[in-house]
Amino acid sequence: MTDLSKAQPADRVVPMVRAEAVHKSYGPLQVLRGIDLEVRAGQVFVLVGPSGSGKSTFLRCVNHLEKVDGGRLWVDGELVGYREGRGGRLYELKDREVAHRRRDIGMVFQHFNLFPHMTAAQNVMEAPVQVKGEPRAAARERARALLERVGLADKADSYPAQLSGGQQQRVAIARALAMEPKLMLFDEPTSALDPELVGDVLDVMRGLAEEGMTMVVVTHEMGFAREVGDALVFMDGGVVVESGHPREVLTDPKHERTRAFLSKVL
Numbered sequence: 001m002t003d004l005s006k007a008q009p010a011d012r013v014v015p016m017v018r019a020e021a022v023h024k025s026y027g028p029l030q031v032l033r034g035i036d037l038e039v040r041a042g043q044v045f046v047l048v049g050p051s052g053s054g055k056s057t058f059l060r061c062v063n064h065l066e067k068v069d070g071g072r073l074w075v076d077g078e079l080v081g082y083r084e085g086r087g088g089r090l091y092e093l094k095d096r097e098v099a100h101r102r103r104d105i106g107m108v109f110q111h112f113n114l115f116p117h118m119t120a121a122q123n124v125m126e127a128p129v130q131v132k133g134e135p136r137a138a139a140r141e142r143a144r145a146l147l148e149r150v151g152l153a154d155k156a157d158s159y160p161a162q163l164s165g166g167q168q169q170r171v172a173i174a175r176a177l178a179m180e181p182k183l184m185l186f187d188e189p190t191s192a193l194d195p196e197l198v199g200d201v202l203d204v205m206r207g208l209a210e211e212g213m214t215m216v217v218v219t220h221e222m223g224f225a226r227e228v229g230d231a232l233v234f235m236d237g238g239v240v241v242e243s244g245h246p247r248e249v250l251t252d253p254k255h256e257r258t259r260a261f262l263s264k265v266l
């Protein structure tokens with residue numbers, strides 16, 4: 001029998017991410033307290049908010065690094081977590097399904113997380129070889145093409161320690177792209193970079209957006225949000241306070257909390 005509680009509304013295109021009243025706690029700390037949002041395919045979806053508002057936690061739930069403990073979360077049309085009513089049974093994907101579904105999601109972290117003992121090309125080809133079983137020669141060729149795409153054709157044989165932060169972050173983006181993801185998640189990808197290195201990383205992200213990649217981006221780069229974003233959500237205290245087109249929210253915020261936050265970052 002069909003379990004209607006798991007069904008998404010059938011009357012429109014399935015969104016890439018759909019959250020309905022998503023909750024997540026770490027012990028007594030309630031971090032997500034009812035997140036509702038929808039990311040459509042091809043959108044650049046920007047998440048902003050003060051430190052501790054739950055932005056990273058939400059990304060980690062979408063990427064199956066954390067499990068939601070209330071509400072319902074769908075990723076690419078699949079229900080990945082929900083609880084049946086208050087205090088009810090928790091539904092979650094099995095570990096094997098999680099591993100499979102994580103292949104379709106690329107994640108770029110603030111601190112790059114490259115393997116230090118591998119060259120740029122080896123970092124990029126690692127997952128296709130190890131996870132997908134791609135032949136090494138083909139993976140190496142693709143890694144070089146991806147490094148060229150992020151402007152690092154001449155750095156394929158360099159180790160992370162020989163690269164600037166901005167270059168390392170572009171390797172990290174190439175590495176995520178190597179798995180041919182349907183969705184890319186960026187968690188403050190430029191926050192750890194010297195200001196003069198931020199532009200190159202944002203240019204790569206802008207290129208991906210132009211190619212139609214679906215992206216959820218946690219960032220404090222409001223210029224990028226305004227110029228490239230299709231939708232923006234302001235989160236505070238584990239809830240969505242305000243959402244809309246970036247130009248609207250950034251120019252004419254409706255809520256006092258949004259105004260207070262933007263006055264600090266704009």
Ligand SMILES: Nc1ncnc2c1ncn2[C@@H]1O[C@H](COP(=O)(O)OP(=O)(O)OP(=O)(O)O)[C@@H](O)[C@H]1O
Pocket residue numbers: 026029031049050051052053054055056057058
């Ligand atoms: N694994 C964890 N265990 C316990 N508490 C956690 C864990 N991860 C995050 N937290 C806490 O959850 C809250 C929200 O963290 P989160 O990283 O999601 O916020 P954020 O909005 O991304 O903040 P920032 O901009 O500083 O990264 C914080 O109070 C944080 O200390």
